[in-house]
Amino acid sequence: MKRIILIVGLFILTACSSNYSGKYSKGSFGRLRPPAVYYVRKGDTLFSIAWRYGLDPHVIQRRNGLTDPNKISVGQPLRLKYSTKRLRYHKRNKSSPHKVASVHRTPKVIANWVWPIKGRIVRNFNPKKIGANGIRIAGRPNQTVNAAEKGVVAYKGNGLNGYGNVVIIKHKSGLLSAYGFLSKTYVKEGQTVKKRQRIGTVGYAANKQLMLHFEVRRNGHPVNPKAYIGNRYRF
Incomplete structure (x- = not known):
């Protein structure tokens, strides 16, 4: 995509x-607490994902080693929180329900x-x-x-x-x-x-x-x- x-x-x-x-x-309009890992869905952009969870898109880009922020694909895992776990592609977002985050x-x-x-x-x-x-x-x-x-x-x-x-x-x-x-x-x-x-x-x-x-x-x-x-x- x-x-x-x-x-x-x-x-x-x-x-x-x-x-x-x-x-x-x-x-x-609830501000969602970001999951540790987010799996890209159809229609997503790095910017829209960042906006949804109240994050800085540049931080997401750096955290995931993306050389081109315009190129993300459906099912691609994106680390929204710092972790050392290895990421794997999923066809769906299987993250648990999210809570409202602080501002x-x-x-x-x-x-x-x-x-x-x-x-x-x-x-x-x-x-x-x-x-x-x-x-x-x-x-x-x-x-x-x-x-x-x-x-x-x-x-x-x-x-x-x-x-x-x-x-x-x-x-x-x-x-x-x-x-x-x-x-x-x-x-x-x-x-x-x-x-x-x-x-x-x-x-x-x-x-x-x-x-x-x-x-x-x-x-x-x-x-x-x-x-x-x-x-x-x-x-």
């Missing part, structure tokens, strides 16, 4: 628009990003609550979603449970921003985006309400988005 995962220096300058087939997003404290920073959409916050960040890894902002029909800060698109798709159609952008200093519940997307993996650039359109959450799930991660761990966009709307 070959899919693009963001690598520093990789830039793809083409863009595209795609529609999300579902009317609203289902699933859980890191949000660092004190100066908020200089912009809000991805204009709207009322209907759910705040709460690191102790499943489904509150970020904030949710009420939206309107056909409302444009914009990049909160410049960066490179690291992931675009609906392969992350609970996020629906999502775009994830990598920024400097180990920061990532995610834009979930999108009905349409206008960017491509590897594409550079500017601050305030249109990246998608607001879609429906599981409660059938128009809203955006906006999430920020630092070194793989969820942090409070308000530390970067502020408490009040600005664009």
Whole structure:
């Protein structure tokens, strides 16, 4: 399996628009505790695996001696925790059920990003609550979603449970921003985006309400988005 995962220096300058087939997003946002060994499934990328378990993809790459992070195959074992045990290929992921993992404290920073959409916050960040890894902002029909800060698109798709159609952008200093519940997307993996650039359109959450799930991660761990966009709307 070959899919693009963001690598520093990789830039793809083409863009595209795609529609999300579902009317609203289902699933859980729970931060899963990583298994010692994960077996690659169809549709996985190194980046999506890292995001699912709150890990740094570069650490996974180094830990498994991957020379090309874009080349992983179905059934391939990936060591997510340090171990000296020998790995073997499996056709399925036979790992046991996972528990919710802990999160890191949000660092004190100066908020200089912009809000991805204009709207009322209907759910705040709460690191102790499943489904509150970020904030949710009420939206309107056909409302444009914009990049909160410049960066490179690291992931675009609906392969992350609970996020629906999502775009994830990598920024400097180990920061990532995610834009979930999108009905349409206008960017491509590897594409550079500017601050305030249109990246998608607001879609429906599981409660059938128009809203955006906006999430920020630092070194793989969820942090409070308000530390970067502020408490009040600005664009």
